[in-house]
Amino acid sequence: MTSPNVPIEKPIVPRHALVGIVAVSLAAVNSTMGSGLITAGLEDLRGAWSLGVDDAAYITTAFNAGQMFMGPVSVLLAARFGHRQILLVAGFIYVIVSLILPLVPHVVAPILILLVLAGLSSGTFYPLCLSFISRNLPVSLVTYGIAAYNLDLLATNHLTQALEGFYMDHASWHWLFWNQSLLSLPMLLCVYYGIPQTPREQLLPQFSCADITYVAGSLTLFYIALDQGERLDWYNNGLINGLFLGGAILMAAAIIRRWRQPHPYLDFGYLRHRNILLMGLVMIFFRTLLVRVGFIIPTFLEVLHQYRQTEIGALFALSVVPFAIALPAVAFMMRKFRVRTILCMGFAIIAVINFIDAHALSTWMRFEFVPTQMFGAFGICLVAMGTICGIVFEGRMSGAYNNRAGAYAQGAFFQSVRLFASVASVSAFRRFLLFRQHFWQTKLASSLQTDWPAAERSADLGVALQPQAAGPLQAHDVGSALIAKDVQQQAFTLAIDDTFMLLAWLSVIGLLTVSMIARIPLPADLPSADTPVEEITRHPKKGKQRAS
16 A cells, blocks of 8 residues: 555646636536525425425435535545546536436435435535645646636525526526536536546555544534424434434544544644644634525515515625626735735625624615625625635645645545535524524513503504404504514514624634734745645745744
8 A cells, every 4th residue: 555645746737727727616616506506496496396394494404414424525535536537427426416306206205315416426526626726726826716716606606596586487496406417517528628637646545434434424414403403493302312412423433433543544633733723713704604695684685575586686696796806806916915914804894794784774675785795795705715725825835735644634624614614604593593583572572561652552553453454453453463563573683683793793703813823925935736845844935834
């Protein structure tokens, strides 16, 4: 067996580099759009498949659980078989599954099985995109490759609701899946021509990946528990308790196996650098801040104003314009400004816009969010570029990309952090919103019992509604119901304001985290991906060894 600490061979720069970048860009779009369209069209899918509320609740869970499991595992699969082979096989499976999903009988079991297969296959796209960009592109093009990568992810995340509404209005629900099938075909073509074949001598020999499988299974069980916990009343439900217990057992098994039989191609020593751990925490903050677009604003507009997906999507589609302008500009700025500066500016902007929206009124419509959404798009671009560039730059400075064991361990770590933060943040904010809504309903209702103007208003409404009601008693009941509805709307609005305020404080905590990150060199001072660790240490200009 090849020694685990043998340096990786010199990176292969593809002959058709632009085609390779297009390939990984389309892969990133597919990974994000598949989950986004299913989430946005959940109610439409439930009606089309004639599923009950409980059965339909597992539609998004099945797909995202597959992606969650494959995130860390795909890193080792690519190391064993090569990026090109994994992307081609996974992409082909994704095309077939997306084609037949709308055609299966309306039975829960086959639908969920196919959704899991779709999640497993598309779960390989995102991890392998970043590793291709970070290792195979020259240093001078890394920031622009990351900008293209972020543009695909952010634009797709903001366009899925508009696209779902368009399909439901002008086509059919089948296109929520067929869209992915068609989009995967050019991706497969670009992968075939743009991503080079990995030489056999650079592939890892056969090895056991039981510990990574345990970790992936543990995180997947935790995710399912978090996603279904609110619906099933958390620890009062045996399924949720079983999922948490099973996840804990698998995680303990992974730790014990790592201690007794260390994986020869996973060296987690590269994660001991202070900056690596802090960048993982920054990744969690970044993914959590996207809850604003994926959950908070859509929920506000749907509940209070009955907005449809097309109308909500039009608001977020406007953000694509500042994305297209800001990301190339930030990619150029990354050559002059350090990662910490870029991250500080981004978190500061996001904190400001969330503080402004924390004063939202129940009368706010779609257009009241446009100024903060457009300004916040620049902040999201800064944080996205700073986070991904910081991870890639630190990988080169630590020498992880030069060593098989370090590269795979670091890749598995960041993919696990990203995926788990993405799926857990929505569950956490859904729980927080419900908790704050109950708090405000209780507070407002208790104040009405001793509020004389509220009693006067109820009496006035009863008199005003009497000509339209069946009688005085019915008019009084209608007036009381209207007041109760107002209380419910105001309680929900105040709860939404609290979620925006929580995001603002998380941005402040993100700023504090960035302040603890040691200086990360500019791209011009970075070593190439195949520079030996000893040479990085000897030459300060190529990056000083920083204290852990």
